[in-house]
Amino acid sequence: MSFFVTSKVWNCDHGYDETMAAFDKSLQKLGLDYLDLYLIHWPSDHYIETWQAMEELQKAGKVKSIGVSNFKEHHLEDLMAHTDVKPVIDQVETHPYFQQKELVKYLHDHDIAHEAWSPMGRGSDGIFEDTVLKAIAAKHHKTVAQVILRWHIQRKTVVIPKSIHQARLKENIDIFDFELTNEDMQKIAELDTGKRIYRDPDDKEFLEKTANTPLPD
Ligand SMILES: NC(=O)c1ccc[n+]([C@@H]2O[C@H](COP(=O)([O-])OP(=O)(O)OC[C@H]3O[C@@H](n4cnc5c(N)ncnc54)[C@H](OP(=O)(O)O)[C@@H]3O)[C@@H](O)[C@H]2O)c1
Numbered sequence: 001m002s003f004f005v006t007s008k009v010w011n012c013d014h015g016y017d018e019t020m021a022a023f024d025k026s027l028q029k030l031g032l033d034y035l036d037l038y039l040i041h042w043p044s045d046h047y048i049e050t051w052q053a054m055e056e057l058q059k060a061g062k063v064k065s066i067g068v069s070n071f072k073e074h075h076l077e078d079l080m081a082h083t084d085v086k087p088v089i090d091q092v093e094t095h096p097y098f099q100q101k102e103l104v105k106y107l108h109d110h111d112i113a114h115e116a117w118s119p120m121g122r123g124s125d126g127i128f129e130d131t132v133l134k135a136i137a138a139k140h141h142k143t144v145a146q147v148i149l150r151w152h153i154q155r156k157t158v159v160i161p162k163s164i165h166q167a168r169l170k171e172n173i174d175i176f177d178f179e180l181t182n183e184d185m186q187k188i189a190e191l192d193t194g195k196r197i198y199r200d201p202d203d204k205e206f207l208e209k210t211a212n213t214p215l216p217d
Helices: 016-030 047-059 073-082 101-109 121-129 131-140 144-154 166-173 182-189 204-211
Strands: 006-009 035-040 063-069 089-093 113-117 157-159
Touching (some): 016 035, 016 047, 035 047, 035 089, 063 073, 063 113, 073 101, 089 101, 121 131, 131 182, 144 182
Parallel strands (some): 006 035, 113 157
């Protein structure tokens, strides 16, 4: 079995030296000598210096690929204008009720992979009971979770669904034996409410507060 290990630099560790130290600490805690992917968790202040440290880590072979999370188009434009290496991926909140259509188009146009966090919206707002999703699921003899994950895959999105249940882990990977039709995809496209379940990456108060809050060890 092979693993693909991703970690992220947290908001209070932004800056060149801080990022180097945070990376070493993560490697040590994981007991690894390199990571597959390292991301900037949120676009807090000093993300340019953070990225420059990540470029060095990649050059040194300590991380295979570097990317970002919760970056909007304007953050990406700023980052790419001031640094050398383009992010390989942007991990952002995305689910049928918050589809990020414009950002997804921007990412595809710039050859940056789109990764969905909370790909099933954490099950909130009754998403697993949604009548449109339930009807599509029944038609394909699949579950609503499988339909949502398949929708992401057909949008060329990288998905990281979370479950603590073995049966659900199996269910969530069993999505490669069916295909949503264009009509299914269109119906799901219409479910977008534009409403996030978590913070907006431009929420300065959140960014400032978390930049002063270390994660627990
Ligand atoms: N970059 C960021 O800022 C950021 C922010 C938030 C989350 N994330 C990451 O995104 C990943 C997933 O996000 P998430 O946990 O927030 O949301 P999610 O994967 O959309 O939803 C997880 C919820 O759905 C339930 N679930 C999973 N599979 C199911 C199934 N087949 N049927 C019914 N319910 C199911 C889980 O319950 P059980 O566990 O009880 O099965 C859990 O309550 C995590 O790795 C997380 O670390 C990243």
